[in-house]
Amino acid sequence: MHRVAAQLGVTKMALYRYVPGKAELVALMVEAAIGPYPPVKVRHSGWREQLEEWAGQLFDVFRRHPWALDATVGPRIMGPAELSWLERAVSALDGTGLSGAERMDAAALLVGHVRGITQQARATGPAGNPEAQLGALLGDLMQAHGERFPALTAALTSAAQSHGQDQAWEFGLQRILDGLAALIDRRVR
Incomplete structure (x- = not known):
């Protein structure tokens, strides 16, 4: 609160006239940054396409x-803009046979994937490709000690053949959606 007040050129106590504390200030910052879920440009008929679009948009916001x-992270104050993102993900699963709790869990699972991939990208920098960087870092190590780690050596060799293409985002997203599809199919039968 002290730093924010200083940047605004007001006293910390003056800032408390507008927000009661740090949690509320952070919630307002998140609201302003992410905004409400954008209007849907293309109407997708299926839940899968809707969730693919949703996850991609959330990925862009975090980037x-x-x-x-x-x-x-964690229990905190959420505003209407942030809630509109959650509403969009949960409502995409309407009519699938999943319970409300399962739809919330599916949204949480997708958020976890988006967060994990975004954190990896953040750690590797603006031009970073986590898979290519990992391959480069482990390449020499595997040449020297690859016989001790045959499965890892084979996986890194395979990844190198894809020219270090970062596939973790799409691979993970599709496997999550495949799992949801299998569960939904069992419910529909």
Whole structure:
């Protein structure tokens, strides 16, 4: 609160006239940064396409505002804009046979994937490709000690053949959606 007040050129006590504490200030910052879920440009008929679009948009938000990764962890105050994102994910699963709790869990699972991949990208820098960087870091090590780690050596060789293409985002997203599809199919039968 002290730093924010100083940057605004007011006293810390003056800032408390507008927000009661740090939690509320952070919630307002998140609200301003992420905004409400954008209007849907293309109507997707299926839940899978809707969740693919939703996850991609959330990924873009976290890439534009990496500080929001830390600001949106754990129980906290959430505003209407942030809630609109959750509403969109949960409502995409309407009519699938999943319970409300399962739809919330599916949204949480997707958020976890988005957060994990965004954190990896943040750790590797703006031009970073986590898979290519990992391959480069482990390449010499595997040449020297690859016989002790045959499965890892084979996996890194395979990844190198894809020219270090970062596939973790799409691979993880599709496997999560495949799992949801299997559960939904069992419910529909």
